[in-house]
Amino acid sequence: MEIKIIWVVASYRNKGIGTLLLKHVEEVAKDKGATISMLDTFDFQAEAFYLKNGYEAIGEIKISHRAIDGYIFLKDLLHNQKIGLQF
Numbered sequence: 001m002e003i004k005i006i007w008v009v010a011s012y013r014n015k016g017i018g019t020l021l022l023k024h025v026e027e028v029a030k031d032k033g034a035t036i037s038m039l040d041t042f043d044f045q046a047e048a049f050y051l052k053n054g055y056e057a058i059g060e061i062k063i064s065h066r067a068i069d070g071y072i073f074l075k076d077l078l079h080n081q082k083i084g085l086q087f
Contacts, residue, residue, distance in 0.1 A: 001029035001077070003039035006046075018046075022053055030077050037077055042070045056083055 003025065008018045026037055040061060041047060050073050051057070061070035074083045 001025075001034040001037050003037060018049060019053060026075075026077055035076070035078050036083070037075045038073065040070055040072045047071060054080060058083065 003022075006018060006021055006025070008021070029037065037055070039050065039055070041050065042061075047057070053075075055073035055075045057071040058074050059072035061072065063069045076083050
């Protein structure tokens with residue numbers, strides 16, 4: 001499964017809503033046969049959120065003059081854990 005966008009309005013953040021959305025999407029994906037979840041995010045966005053929810057940064061995205069612009073994350077949905085894979 002590839003997650004394109006999960007967005008929670010700022011006034012509703014840190015209330016567990018993002019985690020509920022993510023867990024629900026993961027469960028639906030598992031029910032449909034997905035075994036891995038993949039997503040990317042900019043370095044100023046939700047990196048800590050995905051790490052907290054069992055995702056592992058396996059790659060970096062470079063699109064400007066900055067050192068790192070974003071990360072690619074993976075998660076093993078069957079075992080609810082990090083993949084252990086790095087590029």
